[in-house]
Amino acid sequence: MxxxxxxxxxxxxxxxxxxxxxxxxxxxxxxxxxxxxxxxxxxxxxxxxxxxxxxxxxxxxxxxxxxxxxxxxxxxxxxxxxxxxxSFLPKQLSEDEIIALLTEAGVTKGMNMGEAMKIAKPLLAGKTDGGTMSKVVKSLI
Missing domain, CATH: 1.10.1510.10 (Uncharacterised protein YqeY/AIM41, N-terminal domain)
Known part of the structure; x- marks a missing residue:
């Protein structure tokens, strides 16, 4: 804890x-x-x-x-x-690892930002900060 x-x-x-x-x-x-x-x-x-x-x-x-x-x-x-x-956060993922996870979870080109973030947020909670998450999602869609 x-x-x-x-x-x-x-x-x-x-x-x-x-x-x-x-x-x-x-x-x-x-x-x-x-x-x-x-x-x-x-x-x-x-x-x-x-x-x-x-x-x-x-x-x-x-x-x-x-x-x-x-x-x-x-x-x-x-x-x-x-x-x-x-130091209290779990290991943070690199952008390449985030891209791999999001692609595997079904984030694809042509998706709108809201739908993509609904997939990304629960998947990446605590593993990366919001700014990085948003930047990677934008690059994917």
Missing amino acids: LKTTVFEQLKKAMREKDTLSKGVLTLLKSALDLAEKEKGAALSTEEETAIVNREIKQTNQALEGAQKAQRDDLIKQEEAKLVLLK
Whole structure:
């Protein structure tokens, strides 16, 4: 379960006085706890992965803002956060692997984007980010 892994790493970061990791892990643990409380039951692996992906997306947005402002200190901090958050995701598929999976699942040329994404989303949930998924689907249809 992801929540216990996050909690163990949080304790380790606190012992080592690693403030960056402690902050990221605290946010992630809070998001997981809140989602679990709202659901009223333990989260599935897909739901946990979705929460990690949401945190990664927010960190990417913060990174873009730091890059536009040319703040090197913030850029390094956000990149370190991304590395830590991505360590909680399952192995991400390459574009070639995604193409092979989607072709096998029946995504073909001439299909509309909505139909193709209905096939792709459940198939690739947690295995790739939405931007890559969308780009590969567009290239196939």
